[in-house]
Amino acid sequence: xxxxxxxxxxxxxxxxxxxxxxxxxxxxxxxxxxxxxxxxxxxxxxxxxxxxxxxxxxxxxxxxxxxxxxxxxxxxxxxxxxxxxxxxxxxxxxxxxxxxxxxxxxxxxxxxxxxxxxxxxxxxxxxxxxxxxxxxxxxxxxxxxxxxxxxxxxxxxxxxxxxxxxxxxxxxxxxxxxxxxxxxxxxxxxxxxxxxxxxxxxx
Amino acid sequence: xxxxxxxxxxxxxxxxxxxxxxxxxxxxxxxxxxxxxxxxxxxxxxxxxxxxxxxxxxxxxxxxxxxxxxxxxxxxxxxxxxxxxxxxxxxxxxxxxxxxxxxxxxxxxxxxxxxxxxxxxxxxxxxxxxxxxxxxxxxxxxxxxxxxxxxxxxxxxxxxxxxxxxxxxxxxxxxxxxxxxxxxxxxxxxxxxxxxxxxxxxxxxxxxxxxxxxxxxxxxxxxxxxxxxxxxxxxxxxxxxxxxxxxxxxxxxxxxxxxxxxxxxxxxxxxxxxxxxxxxxxxxxxxxxxxxxxxxxxxxxxxxxxxxxxxxxxxxxxxxxxxxxxxxxxxxxxxxxxxxxxxxxxxxxxxxxxxxxxxxxxxxxxxxxxxxxxxxxxxxxxxxxxxxxxxxxxxxxxxxxxxxxxxxxxxxxxxxxxxxxxxxxxxxxxxxxxxxxxxxxxxxxxxxxxxxxxxxxxxxxxxxxxxxxxxxxxxxxxxxxxxxxxxxxxxxxxxxxxxxxxxxxxxxxxxxxxxxxxxxxxxxxxxx
Numbered sequence: 001x002x003x004x005x006x007x008x009x010x011x012x013x014x015x016x017x018x019x020x021x022x023x024x025x026x027x028x029x030x031x032x033x034x035x036x037x038x039x040x041x042x043x044x045x046x047x048x049x050x051x052x053x054x055x056x057x058x059x060x061x062x063x064x065x066x067x068x069x070x071x072x073x074x075x076x077x078x079x080x081x082x083x084x085x086x087x088x089x090x091x092x093x094x095x096x097x098x099x100x101x102x103x104x105x106x107x108x109x110x111x112x113x114x115x116x117x118x119x120x121x122x123x124x125x126x127x128x129x130x131x132x133x134x135x136x137x138x139x140x141x142x143x144x145x146x147x148x149x150x151x152x153x154x155x156x157x158x159x160x161x162x163x164x165x166x167x168x169x170x171x172x173x174x175x176x177x178x179x180x181x182x183x184x185x186x187x188x189x190x191x192x193x194x195x196x197x198x199x200x201x202x203x
Numbered sequence: 204x205x206x207x208x209x210x211x212x213x214x215x216x217x218x219x220x221x222x223x224x225x226x227x228x229x230x231x232x233x234x235x236x237x238x239x240x241x242x243x244x245x246x247x248x249x250x251x252x253x254x255x256x257x258x259x260x261x262x263x264x265x266x267x268x269x270x271x272x273x274x275x276x277x278x279x280x281x282x283x284x285x286x287x288x289x290x291x292x293x294x295x296x297x298x299x300x301x302x303x304x305x306x307x308x309x310x311x312x313x314x315x316x317x318x319x320x321x322x323x324x325x326x327x328x329x330x331x332x333x334x335x336x337x338x339x340x341x342x343x344x345x346x347x348x349x350x351x352x353x354x355x356x357x358x359x360x361x362x363x364x365x366x367x368x369x370x371x372x373x374x375x376x377x378x379x380x381x382x383x384x385x386x387x388x389x390x391x392x393x394x395x396x397x398x399x400x401x402x403x404x405x406x407x408x409x410x411x412x413x414x415x416x417x418x419x420x421x422x423x424x425x426x427x428x429x430x431x432x433x434x435x436x437x438x439x440x441x442x443x444x445x446x447x448x449x450x451x452x453x454x455x456x457x458x459x460x461x462x463x464x465x466x467x468x469x470x471x472x473x474x475x476x477x478x479x480x481x482x483x484x485x486x487x488x489x490x491x492x493x494x495x496x497x498x499x500x501x502x503x504x505x506x507x508x509x510x511x512x513x514x515x516x517x518x519x520x521x522x523x524x525x526x527x528x529x530x531x532x533x534x535x536x537x538x539x540x541x542x543x544x545x546x547x548x549x550x551x552x553x554x555x556x557x558x559x560x561x562x563x564x565x566x567x568x569x570x571x572x573x574x575x576x577x578x579x580x581x582x583x584x585x586x587x588x589x590x591x592x593x594x595x596x597x598x599x600x601x602x603x604x605x606x607x608x609x610x611x612x613x614x615x616x617x618x619x620x621x622x623x624x625x626x627x628x629x630x631x632x633x634x635x636x637x638x639x640x641x642x643x644x645x646x647x648x649x650x651x652x653x654x655x656x657x658x659x660x661x662x663x664x665x666x667x668x669x670x671x672x673x674x675x676x677x678x679x680x681x682x683x684x685x686x687x688x689x690x691x692x693x694x695x696x697x698x699x700x701x702x703x704x705x706x707x708x709x710x711x712x713x714x715x716x717x718x719x720x721x722x723x724x725x726x727x728x729x730x731x
Contacts, residue, residue, distance in 0.1 A: 014308050014383040021375045025413045032417035032447060036432060039443065122429040131438025138430040138437075142421070 047132020303386025400465020463600025635669025
């Protein structure tokens with residue numbers, strides 16, 4: 001507050017509550033897109049089923065494994081810091097960032113592959129296809145795109161917590177920032193866990 | 204002068220002590236100044252619209268320009284004035300004080316919210332001058348026109364996106380604050396009803412806003428990449444846009460009205476020297492309105508081609524959501540009954556609110572009934588309805604709160620006679636301006652038209668003259684408030700004898716709100 005020297009306000013439960021409320025808003029943000037998906041897939045079930053054949057199942061599965069592993073490293077980084085193992089926590093945080101970037105790297109190759117085959121919004125090849133397939137690919141790019149943006153943001157935030165852990169601001173005495181970052185990362189993971197079957201496994 | 208949050212030494216000097224503050228009271232005032240600035244711009248746009256409509260066949264500018272003017276009027280008034288309005292200014296300033304807290308749960312996120320608000324507003328204003336010019340789609344941005352128009356929709360809509368993010372974060376902040384930072388002894392049932400209203404509003408801000416966020420993002424992506432979600436040529440559905448849009452924008456109107464209802468619920472006990480009638484009913488009805496308000500969005504789309512089953516369900520739910528509002532009106536009247544009334548400006552504006560909101564609410568039922576909706580949809584009847592609830596309701600409640608908490612925020616008292624004079628001009632001008640629109644709409648005049656048939660001349664003239672009288676009232680009211688801010692009499696700490704916690708500290712409050720954290724032993728409206 002403005003210029004008053006007093007003990008800084010610390011409320012672990014409050015910070016957790018605020019983070020969960022924020023996660024609720026992210027559910028709604030993605031929820032709008034899942035709503036679109038559910039409506040269009042109901043109308044174009046066969047088209048979605050066929051369009052999903054274009055997905056690279058191997059890359060998708062690898063990415064799923066990557067993200068699940070990164071959630072594990074994230075959780076381990078938090079328990080490490082709670083027990084006072086600073087170096088271990090830093091290593092796990094770094095591993096999470098690297099796994100996140102690996103996810104994004106895979107995504108890049110996937111997207112490039114699709115774009116080279118002409119499967120991108122408003123491409124002549126796509127517009128020649130049936131409505132259901134146009135919508136499927138539209139949803140694919142928008143949903144994995146916005147999800148990927150959240151992966152990038154999450155990785156950025158973990159870089160930030162890495163520095164805070166290094167400096168001792170995040171420590172066994174006060175780890176809520178890392179814990180909340182972990183919550184965000186787990187949300188990003190959970191959203192992918194829904195995206196993967198809905199785009200890759202419906203064939 | 205006694206040390207207070209104005210003259211305290213801040214981390215950064217001068218104006219930066221405001222722009223980089225984390226003090227909820229300063230942030231409340233930052234919002235107050237910025238939302239009132241946007242209100243002024245919106246009023247000017249509204250007056251310009253009324254001037255264009257003063258007479259059939261008379262034009263001061265093109266239809267294209269008129270379309271942009273009503274679009275901007277809507278975007279500014281809704282996203283930059285009324286939605287942030289009470290929660291971000293009065294809510295920020297007063298709510299923590301009412302809880303006996305020293306600040307909100309996340310002060311840094313609080314100022315981030317204001318920065319996002321200002322940035323979003325700046326982008327929206329910039330869209331006036333860049334690209335294809337100001338959007339001309341109406342504030343509802345319906346596809347396909349919003350996708351095809353060459354005007355600067357993307358920039359404006361991205362600005363609104365940022366403003367929405369500001370609103371979401373504020374909702375999160377206030378919810379955590381109310382759950383975690385109540386003073387010792389302040390149970391949920393001892394909270395003032397203004398804080399209850401802010402609580403219910405915060406749930407709506409938190410959960411509804413993300414839906415408009417994704418909707419606007421999808422619109423921007425549609426404009427840039429032609430993805431096709433709302434384009435039938437690619438398999439999309441334009442009605443889906445309407446659904447997504449209104450799933451937020453209907454709850455948004457409860458963001459607008461709930462805080463105003465909270466303001467008047469706090470004012471009435473003070474100026475009737477009597478406990479509020481039906482505390483639990485009013486608190487519960489705030490939550491009920493917030494909840495049921497999520498379920499009624501389809502009543503904006505009765506003529507869009509939805510199924511009859513859907514329309515019947517939405518109509519029924521619309522009638523249901525009116526019930527808790529009615530409960531509040533009866534509780535307010537019962538609270539005044541046999542009270543010891545002081546008819547000062549806060550109560551005068553409150554009574555104006557109750558009257559005008561009731562008219563607005565009842566006409567909402569006319570719209571909510573399927574048969575009559577077909578007759579009034581897209582006409583001036585709708586325009587009249589929402590101005591009665593948003594302006595005669597929410598804004599009038601805002602004005603009531605401004606007068607009520609003026610001494611608390613500034614330590615000065617406004618001038619009572621000017622406040623009452625302003626009220627007369629406001630009340631007369633408002634009803635001339637908007638009641639005419641009920642007549643016009645019922646007689647068939649469409650909305651968003653820059654011209655009309657000669658048979659609509661008389662009510663339009665009355666309406667335009669009413670807009671000038673209303674503007675005069677606004678001028679008198681703000682002149683009074685600003686002049687009193689500069690040269691008004693000192694008010695003393697608790698000029699109204701209020702029992703809620705914000706009145707138990709000095710006016711203006713010290714930076715830390717209370718010298719000692721208060722311990723609460725009784726309800727907020729005890730006048731024994």
